[in-house]
Amino acid sequence: MDRLPEFAAFDYADKADAGPKWEKWIRRLELLFTGMDIEDNGRKRALPLHYAGERVFDIYEAEKGHTAPNYAATKQVLADYFSPRKNPQMEVYKFRNCKQNASQSLDEYVTKLRKLSKDCEFADADNEILSQIIQNCRSNRLRRRALREPDMNLKTLLDLGRALEVAETQALTMEAQNERYSVNNIRKPPGKQRSRNPRSKDQVTKSESNIDKPCGNCGLTHSRTSVCPAKGQQCRFCKKLNHFQRVCRAKKRASGQHRNPNVCMR
Structure with a gap:
């Protein structure tokens, strides 16, 4: 008689996930049957009871009732135990x-x-x-x-x-690249020059206080003296000029969003 090849016992730790594990284990065992050219019904019935381990054998003995002593019936008894039929x-x-x-x-x-x-x-x-x-x-x-x-x-x-x-x-990637390109091409404000009529301290403070507010046309933060990156750009949503889709008021109204009172308007 040929010596039986090694085959891992069924790892039965928790019945909650035993069903899928049993199905996978029995499929692997049936591949072994094919590889060893096992067709005899008695041998096919005996091998899962031998390989699965003592605990599974005890379960089969308790659950088999009056089922027929063949491979299909033995397999079904254990399948019903580990994978009970669902509603x-x-x-x-x-x-x-x-x-x-x-x-x-x-x-x-x-x-x-x-x-x-x-x-x-x-x-x-x-x-x-x-x-x-x-x-x-x-x-x-x-x-x-x-x-x-x-x-x-x-x-x-x-x-x-x-x-x-x-x-x-691909479209989202291209749109993101286009918006980054538009932002990177903002014209830099001219260098500081001496002004014959320097602004008062109050004027400077008022102007600089607007820097940290997002622009209503592009959504970015920049001073009022800077050229807005949305200038000359067409909105992809309403097709109007001089603002980006992400701050489009028509889009916000269409989606039910409320205007943020902190966003500066242009």
């Missing part, structure tokens, strides 16, 4: 209420939906995932495109969603 209705509820959050990519969201769908007993999981993405994804562009094309399948939707994510990332 399909509750799992469907969790699936339906799963929305893509701000930090998730589309692929991460789909992975989460696939995990939730395993316990929902859907007849067509891909179709359910497709519907869930259309309803609860963050991208309005992706949603509108999917609604315009009702025959779109899940693969096509995911390809489109990934392309939109890449385009959005």
Whole structure:
């Protein structure tokens, strides 16, 4: 008789996470069956009880009842113990209420939906995932495109969603670079010159007190005598000149924001 190869026992420490660990352990054991060309049902039943360890063997003896002494039944007894069946209705509820959050990519969201769908007993999981993405994804562009094309399948939707994510990332990077370029090209105020009519101390104090207030056109802090970096620039939101999108009053009104009374107006 051939000597049995070494195989790690089942690490059963906490029943709360034993289900996924058991599924992974039994899949690895079945790969061993394939590698050793084990097809005999009796040997396949005996090996998990041998390799899993004494504690698992005791669990099987207590839980087996009148089940048949074969591999499939033995495997099911232990699977039911470590991974008790969940309530399909509750799992469907969790699936339906799963929305893509701000930090998730589309692929991460789909992975989460696939995990939730395993316990929902859907007849067509891909179709359910497709519907869930259309309803609860963050991208309005992706949603509108999917609604315009009702025959779109899940693969096509995911390809489109990934392309939109890449385009959005590139656009944000370019916009940030453009704003930094605009700020870096501010003309420096002319050097100090002697004034024939020097300002009074009160005038200097009043002028310098405005330096620490953000400008209402660019959002930066600079003195009133400096050239505003937003001068001549077009707002990407309202398309008007001489201010940036981040301080656009039309955008703030559209989003329900209130004007900050500390922001200086130009």
